Amino acid sequence: MESGWFADQTLRNKPMRPLFPTLSLLFAAPAWAAPFLVEPVTITDQKPVFATVESRHVEPARVRTGGTIASIAVKEGDWVKAGQVLAVVGDRKLVLQQAAITAQIAALTAQRDEARKDSDRARILYRTGAVSKVLMENADTALTVAINGLKAQNAALSVLQQQLAEGKVLAPSTGRVLKVDLTRGSVVEGGEEIVRIADDDLVLRLELPENYANFIKLGATVQLRGSNLSGTIPRVGTISLVYPQIHDGKVIAEAKLPGVDQYFVGERVRAMVGAGTRTGFVVPPDLISTSFGLDYAHVLQAGGTVIDVPVQPGQASPAGLEILSGLNPGDRLVAP
Numbered sequence: 001m002e003s004g005w006f007a008d009q010t011l012r013n014k015p016m017r018p019l020f021p022t023l024s025l026l027f028a029a030p031a032w033a034a035p036f037l038v039e040p041v042t043i044t045d046q047k048p049v050f051a052t053v054e055s056r057h058v059e060p061a062r063v064r065t066g067g068t069i070a071s072i073a074v075k076e077g078d079w080v081k082a083g084q085v086l087a088v089v090g091d092r093k094l095v096l097q098q099a100a101i102t103a104q105i106a107a108l109t110a111q112r113d114e115a116r117k118d119s120d121r122a123r124i125l126y127r128t129g130a131v132s133k134v135l136m137e138n139a140d141t142a143l144t145v146a147i148n149g150l151k152a153q154n155a156a157l158s159v160l161q162q163q164l165a166e167g168k169v170l171a172p173s174t175g176r177v178l179k180v181d182l183t184r185g186s187v188v189e190g191g192e193e194i195v196r197i198a199d200d201d202l203v204l205r206l207e208l209p210e211n212y213a214n215f216i217k218l219g220a221t222v223q224l225r226g227s228n229l230s231g232t233i234p235r236v237g238t239i240s241l242v243y244p245q246i247h248d249g250k251v252i253a254e255a256k257l258p259g260v261d262q263y264f265v266g267e268r269v270r271a272m273v274g275a276g277t278r279t280g281f282v283v284p285p286d287l288i289s290t291s292f293g294l295d296y297a298h299v300l301q302a303g304g305t306v307i308d309v310p311v312q313p314g315q316a317s318p319a320g321l322e323i324l325s326g327l328n329p330g331d332r333l334v335a336p
Helices: 002-013 092-128 133-165
Strands: 040-055 058-062 067-072 085-090 168-170 175-180 193-199 202-209 221-225 236-247 250-256 268-283 288-291 294-300 306-317 320-325
Touching (some): 040 193, 040 221, 040 306, 058 168, 067 193, 085 193, 092 133, 202 268
Antiparallel strands (some): 040 202, 085 168, 268 320, 294 306
């Protein structure tokens, strides 16, 4: 009995061997993993804004003379080239005037030909002494009057033909038809808009609060976020123009984006723009692990062990993941 009690006490007082002798090795940094050194970097603050796909210039195609729309050759959404005929405006009075002037030209042409014959005949008779010089000069004068009258009517016809040509509504630039305001048979006045065209120079137009005015610079990056109506296209662009005037408390800027012509004109998309810089920590995202809703960074200690440090992640960017708290300059991180 005593020997059993003594043996039991001996076992209790003897130091126990660690159950997991390799536990420290599990927390040691792998020999092949190079630690990431935490250092302060300059971070650009990204602010969410809405951008609208707009044409740099929206131009109206106007009629140059009054009349009635005889035909319209385009519809909304069509692509047109500069100088293309979009519609024809006709005026029946001009057509009647053209017919009248054409008849007068025919009559004056015959009168001119007859006057030329009379003039030639009078000159021949004058050389033979059959007629006086006065009769020859009268024939020459009649020919001159007929020629000048024909020139006047031809000039009037040219003016009328120009008026008829101005009834053609031409595209002022190459682009897409946004709206056709009138239909065939509508009566229009000179200068009235028939078709509205957005040129093919499409941009993203951003309206930013005026306190962003000091941060928006030419060449700054604009990133599109989320889904859009027109599908997936390149989502990174640059600021190409900052308007110098603040309108309704907003700064207007334009951004160029490859493939922006795939969007609908007037479509709104979500974008992120830079709004100042600050200093912070940015680490590769794969060095941060999540457990039970908490995020941890794995910091390598001087002795070779690794400890899990709770961190608060911030905004993700192509450069990495920003860490708001939990790390210090000089910390060395390893993969989990």
